Amino acid sequence: MKCAKCQTENPETRKFCRQCGAKLLQVCPQCGPGNFPGDRFCGECGYDLALPPQPVQQALSFEEKPDKSQGYLLGRTNM
Numbered sequence: 511m512k513c514a515k516c517q518t519e520n521p522e523t524r525k526f527c528r529q530c531g532a533k534l535l536q537v538c539p540q541c542g543p544g545n546f547p548g549d550r551f552c553g554e555c556g557y558d559l560a561l562p563p564q565p566v567q568q569a570l571s572f573e574e575k576p577d578k579s580q581g582y583l584l585g586r587t588n589m
């Protein structure tokens with residue numbers, strides 16, 4: 511159970527964060543935080559909290575073409 515405030519990993523049985531004392535709430539994917547750690551189903555919408563949360567789709571950043579600055583070095587050998 512990760513604390514939403516300080517990202518500290520707490521045991522599932524904890525109701526308050528051991529680092530910052532913030533109230534630990536289990537986040538429901540459908541209606542947000544509002545469930546206590548250890549709850550099996552969401553008290554608001556009945557969502558099965560045992561189900562793994564759906565992966566968040568991350569937009570892939572386009573590959574940027576390396577901008578090659580054309581710099582010619584004028585080297586003169588005066589020997």
Ligand SMILES: [Zn+2]
Pocket residue numbers: 513514515516517518527528529530531532
């Ligand atoms: Zn915390």
Ligand SMILES: [Zn+2]
Pocket residue numbers: 538539540541542552553554555556557
């Ligand atoms: Zn819910």
